Amino acid sequence: MQKEIIIKRLRENGCRITKQRKMLLDIILKEDCSCCKEIYYKALEEDEKIGSATVYRMINTLEEIGAISRRNMYRVSCGNPCGAKNICTVELDDDQVCQLDDDNWRSVVEEGLKACGYIDRQKIKNIFVRSCDKEEPL
Template identity: 30%
Template sequence: MTTQIQQRLKKAGLKVTQTRIAVLSLLENQTEILSVKQIYQKLYINFNKLSLATIYRVIKDLEEVGLIAQQQFYRGEARYSAVEVAESQVLQIKCVIDDHLNQTQFIHSLQDLLQKFNIHLLDIEVNTGNDIKLQPLKI
């Protein structure tokens, strides 16, 4: 796997570095799209000398050469994925559900509906109604 990533980096004209390999490998093995901060947190466990600024630079380089793609949702921060994940269709539904019980019912109903059309739900963000920031919900 690492040699394939190294070859893709070289083919894209980028210098092969441990950080670029780690970021690209992480994004290719994720089914969800991640923010730069989430990428940093996941990589910090194994590479504790990494800085957030380094991750931002690597993300910018990988995006510029087309190895990763950015997804921007409403007012949320940009999120990134490998190009294969980014080529999936993105559905954005805006609604506010104040009550946690109704929120859970809504998510289950949405999952059932999407499953009927053979659509796989990778990630969902729900506005709690108490704040403007979208909070990712793990499903």
């Protein structure tokens, strides 16, 4: 879904959607890259003809349209223009499952941070969750 939204934004901004741009977008969406060079090296594995300038231009373009943020290590920012909600699923040790949408999850985290003394009156601006490559969930 994110890929289609980003491609639509690129087209709206006059960008041609080339094979290399699609490949770079796929790398950014599925990999956890922290810099342009990492994206470039992963792209080289798929297309040895791609140049570093192509990667840098694509990163700049994605940043200009608001699809990614360099400050957040190239995290994709959907912005939910389609109205889609993210769902957080929490499994408890008794196999009970709790599902929280964005608003509820934010509220639970905020109340937990207050209860533990991490925040006082601050409001949560963003929550970033990294997926883990371990076989077992935390």
